[in-house]
Amino acid sequence: MAELLAVRHxxxxxxxxxxxxxxxxxxxxxxxxxxxxxxxxETLGLVGESGCGKSTAGFSILxxxxxxxxxxxxxxxxxxxxxxxxxRTHRRKMQIVFQDPFGSLNPRMTVxxxxxxxxxxxxxxxxxxxxxxxxxxxxxxxxxxxxxxxFPHEFSGGQRQRICVARALVLxxxxxxxxxxxxxxxxxxxxxxxxxxVRLQRQLKLSYLFISHDLSVIRYVSxxxxxxxxxxxxxxxxxxxxxxxxAHPYTRALLSAVPLPDPRRRRRRIVLQGxxxxxxxxxxxxxxxxxxxxxxxxxxEEPPRMRRLAAGHxxxxxxxxxxxxxxxxxxxxxxxxxxxxxxxxxxx
Amino acid sequence: MLSITDLVIGFHTxxxxxxxxxxxxxxxxxxEVLGVVGESGCGKSVLALSVLxxxxxxxxFVAGGKILFRDQDxxxxxxxxxxxxxxxxxxxxxQEPMTALNPVFTVGNQLMEVFRVHRxxxxxxxxxxxxxxxxKVGVPAPERRVKEYPYQLSGGMRQRVMIAMALACNxxxxxxxxxxxxxxxxxxxxxxxxxxxxxxxxGTAIMLITHDLGVVAEMTQRVAVMYTGRIMEEASTVTLFDxxxxxxxxxxxxxxxRADATFETEALTEIQGVVxxxxxxxxxxxxxxxxxxxxxxxxxxVPPLVAVAPxxxxxxxxxxxx
Numbered sequence: 001m002a003e004l005l006a007v008r009h010x011x012x013x014x015x016x017x018x019x020x021x022x023x024x025x026x027x028x029x030x031x032x033x034x035x036x037x038x039x040x041x042e043t044l045g046l047v048g049e050s051g052c053g054k055s056t057a058g059f060s061i062l063x064x065x066x067x068x069x070x071x072x073x074x075x076x077x078x079x080x081x082x083x084x085x086x087x088r089t090h091r092r093k094m095q096i097v098f099q100d101p102f103g104s105l106n107p108r109m110t111v112x113x114x115x116x117x118x119x120x121x122x123x124x125x126x127x128x129x130x131x132x133x134x135x136x137x138x139x140x141x142x143x144x145x146x147x148x149x150x151f152p153h154e155f156s157g158g159q160r161q162r163i164c165v166a167r168a169l170v171l172x173x174x175x176x177x178x179x180x181x182x183x184x185x186x187x188x189x190x191x192x193x194x195x196x197x198v199r200l201q202r203q204l205k206l207s208y209l210f211i212s213h214d215l216s217v218i219r220y221v222s223x224x225x226x227x228x229x230x231x232x233x234x235x236x237x238x239x240x241x242x243x244x245x246x247a248h249p250y251t252r253a254l255l256s257a258v259p260l261p262d263p264r265r266r267r268r269r270i271v272l273q274g275x276x277x278x279x280x281x282x283x284x285x286x287x288x289x290x291x292x293x294x295x296x297x298x299x300x301e302e303p304p305r306m307r308r309l310a311a312g313h314x315x316x317x318x319x320x321x322x323x324x325x326x327x328x329x330x331x332x333x334x335x336x337x338x339x340x341x342x343x344x345x346x347x348x
Numbered sequence: 349m350l351s352i353t354d355l356v357i358g359f360h361t362x363x364x365x366x367x368x369x370x371x372x373x374x375x376x377x378x379x380e381v382l383g384v385v386g387e388s389g390c391g392k393s394v395l396a397l398s399v400l401x402x403x404x405x406x407x408x409f410v411a412g413g414k415i416l417f418r419d420q421d422x423x424x425x426x427x428x429x430x431x432x433x434x435x436x437x438x439x440x441x442x443q444e445p446m447t448a449l450n451p452v453f454t455v456g457n458q459l460m461e462v463f464r465v466h467r468x469x470x471x472x473x474x475x476x477x478x479x480x481x482x483x484k485v486g487v488p489a490p491e492r493r494v495k496e497y498p499y500q501l502s503g504g505m506r507q508r509v510m511i512a513m514a515l516a517c518n519x520x521x522x523x524x525x526x527x528x529x530x531x532x533x534x535x536x537x538x539x540x541x542x543x544x545x546x547x548x549x550x551g552t553a554i555m556l557i558t559h560d561l562g563v564v565a566e567m568t569q570r571v572a573v574m575y576t577g578r579i580m581e582e583a584s585t586v587t588l589f590d591x592x593x594x595x596x597x598x599x600x601x602x603x604x605x606r607a608d609a610t611f612e613t614e615a616l617t618e619i620q621g622v623v624x625x626x627x628x629x630x631x632x633x634x635x636x637x638x639x640x641x642x643x644x645x646x647x648x649x650v651p652p653l654v655a656v657a658p659x660x661x662x663x664x665x666x667x668x669x670x
Contacts, residue, residue: 049532156622186387187559188619191603195615213532216562220605220616257537259562261604263585271541272534274488275502291534 004207005038005061005175006331010070012053012060016280028279030056032231033070035328038175043201043208045222045239047215047254051276053231054211058177061209062094063087073331074175092122095168099180101160105152111138111163112148118171137170138163140203141196158189165196169204177209182217194220215258219243224312227251230279230287233306237313247315249294286318294319349553350376350399350521355413357391357398360406366626367411368394370577373653376521381547381554383568383585385561385600389623391577392557396523399555400440401430417521436466439514439552441507443526448510449498455482455509456494462516481512486542504535511542518550525557540567561604565589570659573597576626576634579653583660593662595639633665641666 013027031053038044046054060067063079072079074090082090095118098104105114115134119125125133135145141162152160161181168176178197182190198221200206212218218225219239226236227250235248246252253270272291277283283290289299296318304318306326314326357369368391376382384392397403399415401422415422417438425433434440442448450458456478463474475494482490485508498506507527514522524543528536540563547554556567564571565585572582573596581594592598602617621638624630630637636646645665653663662668 049534158622186623187561187600188387188603189622191616192618194605195618198615215533216605254533257533259536259540259560259566261561261565261589261601263565263589269537269541271537273538275504275535276532 002040003037003332004040004042004074005209006071006073007037007057007061008035008071008073008328008331010034010057010060010072011068012056012065013068026280029231029282030279031060031067034226034228034231034233036226036233036236037331038207038209040174040207041201041205042224043210043222045218045225046209046211046228047213047218047225048228049213049254049276051230051279052228053279054213054228055179057228058096058179058209058211062091062096062177064096071331088122092118092171093173094175094177095171095173096177096179097161097164097168097181099183101157101164101184102152104164105160107152110149110151111143114152114163115148115167115170118167122171133170134166137166140169140200141166156189157185158192161185161193162196165193165200169200172204173206175207175209177211179211180213181210183212183214190217197221215254227254230276230282232287232316234288234317235315237310241310241313247309247313247320248317249292249319250288253293286316349378349418350374350555351414351416352395352399353414353416355395355398355415356411357394357403358409358411360409361627363627368408368577368626369398371413372574372577372579374572374579374582376553376555378520379547379551379553380570381556381568383564383571384555384557384574385559385564385571386574387559387623389576389626390574392574393525395574396440396525396555396557399523400434400438401425402434432466435462435513435519436517437520439517439519439522441510441514441522441524441527443529449506451498454495454497455501459494459509459513459516462513466517477516478512481516482509485509485512485515485546486538487512502535503531504538507531507535507539508542511539511546515546515550515552519552522547522552522554523557524554526559527556528563529558529560536563543567561600573600576624576629578634579661579663580635581660581662581664582653583657587657587660591660593656593660593667594664595641595666596635599638599640633663639666641670643670645669 010031011033012031013029015027034057046057048054059065061072067080077090079087079090112134115137116130119130119133134148138145138147143162182193185193201208210221222239224238225242226233229250235251242251246255253272256270270293274291277290285301286299286304289295298318304316306314306316307320307323308314308326309320309323352372352374355369355372356367358365358367372395386392410423456475459478459481460474463469463477469477478494479490482493487493487505487508528539531539558564568585571585571588573580575596581597592601599617599619603619605616619638632648633646633651636642643665651663651665653661654668655661
């Protein structure tokens with residue numbers, strides 16, 4: 001599969017102002033050096049508990065918040081380095097669906113106005129054509145075009161989330177970031193929206209970055225999964241490997257903690273002690289060591305390096321120090337663009 | 349121990365009267381854990397509040413039925429008798445531990461109140477008991493925590509404080525309304541383990557209200573599935589998961605992503621349409637407009653809750669007469 005998005009060493013720190021003069025001191029290290037790819041027509045699930053930086057990672061990729069450092073390669077360009085005008089031309093190919101379908105729709109706008117807004121921003125269409133495109137987008141997500149004149153309050157939560165998806169799709173993007181898109185929905189409605197998103201991916205060849213705290217949802221939608229803890233990626237692999245052979249103690253504990261809808265299955269649950277520490281003063285060494293059932297002396301002192309367990313399976317844990325280090329590859333799209341004589345022979 | 353019969357709770361609204369709980373009958377034995385599952389608006393929280401006598405009246409009113417707790421009818425209880433019962437024989441845990449705790453009083457203050465009101469303890473003694481209770485629910489450094497305010501605690505810690513309060517007087521019945529919904533997975537596991545341990549320790553009966561079938565499967569012995577104020581199906585937990593009969597229960601089970609399935613293998617079952625508003629419920633079975641097995645009788649007649657096996661009751665025409 002061809003690579004669509006390549007994130008390299010992405011970092012986002014939120015500085016905390018201290019003292020009367022607002023001098024800068026500590027910082028919330030929300031995202032702390034993460035790297036991954038998303039291929040065309042692929043779903044990458046990003047999972048973790050609250051405060052692990054998964055949403056911040058999504059926002060930084062779109063530059064809805066400016067990343068502190070790192071690269072985000074999309075269509076051969078590094079987004080954080082682009083001028084605002086240049087960024088605009090790529091933004092239309094990347095859309096986002098937020099968690100709260102109540103807060104993310106303007107209550108004073110009709111559905112037509114909401115869904116056509118991206119078209120007004122990016123495309124110079126006659127009003128008839130615009131209306132046509134809005135109607136098509138609504139139909140794609142399973143809403144009647146007659147709903148165009150209605151206001152958001154007339155819809156249920158699931159229907160509102162469909163409106164959000166229609167708004168994201170009207171510009172025919174290549175990448176859609178879903179930030180907990182089904183977490184606010186009831187079980188039966190959640191299934192409708194999940195099925196819709198999976199169907200649209202097949203139809204429209206979309207790529208998803210699917211951010212969620214819900215491990216069952218992540219398993220259902222994702223091809224590959226990354227597990228985050230306190231701003232760092234601790235493990236990443238294809239969905240089957242993550243759920244069948246989790247390697248990182250945190251991944252194992254998370255998976256064992258999910259209550260299963262099967263009263264006959266009584267598993268040994270790994271219960272993690274304590275809370276997620278503050279990202280302002282993360283523990284030294286491995287961030288997870290104070291809660292880790294398998295912590296060793298080295299975990300308290302040295303941050304673990306990313307190790308390669310198998311093709312496409314990497315884990316950041318001292319238990320696997322006998323495995324070779326995972327080398328972050330330069331993004332394919334960048335080498336493509338830079339294929340000029342002086343770059344030949346550069347290691348890829 | 350607790351027996352609810354034909355309970356009907358109505359609300360007066362500007363658009364007329366609605367019934368949030370519509371003829372619910374349930375019972376709970378000593379030391380049993382009963383799960384009440386359903387989606388938003390099914391009346392499960394109103395049911396819990398009515399057992400606690402905490403419904404604001406008006407707009408709420410009891411339109412019929414009985415709630416017997418240890419042979420006294422709770423609905424006929426005067427106000428001060430309620431106050432003696434609540435927090436004493438009946439404890440409660442709510443979903444949102446931030447809003448359920450008073451932000452301007454210390455944790456110790458709020459915990460001590462329980463001991464002082466219900467057991468007439470003096471300050472020093474109440475403080476000692478509070479520290480002991482916090483230690484019991486797994487709050488580290490309880491001597492320090494009693495002096496802190498709710499905002500200084502994490503979500504999991506706050507929920508532990510709520511549990512400490514609920515269990516302070518060793519209640520016989522604990523009502524837990526979505527106790528882990530606002531918590532992270534790893535914290536949810538801690539709280540669930542804690543509730544199981546305390547139940548086994550003290551023999552408390554628990555009515556666990558939740559929308560999460562996973563939590564129900566792990567925690568409960570019996571389950572009632574609610575939809576728009578009515579019980580659709582009730583069975584022992586193992587029976588319900590082995591042999592769900594009501595189309596709504598089946599729909600719910602198919603709609604949760606299974607642990608062993610991905611979208612490559614199978615699509616989730618969808619329940620068509622949305623939960624109807626309580627203001628415009630269909631006549632007959634409330635689930636009829638969304639039901640894949642709907643028959644003519646479903647649109648006109650309310651199906652009764654019928655026992656299809658000793659421990660299995662279903663309210664569905666298609667199951668009982670189909």
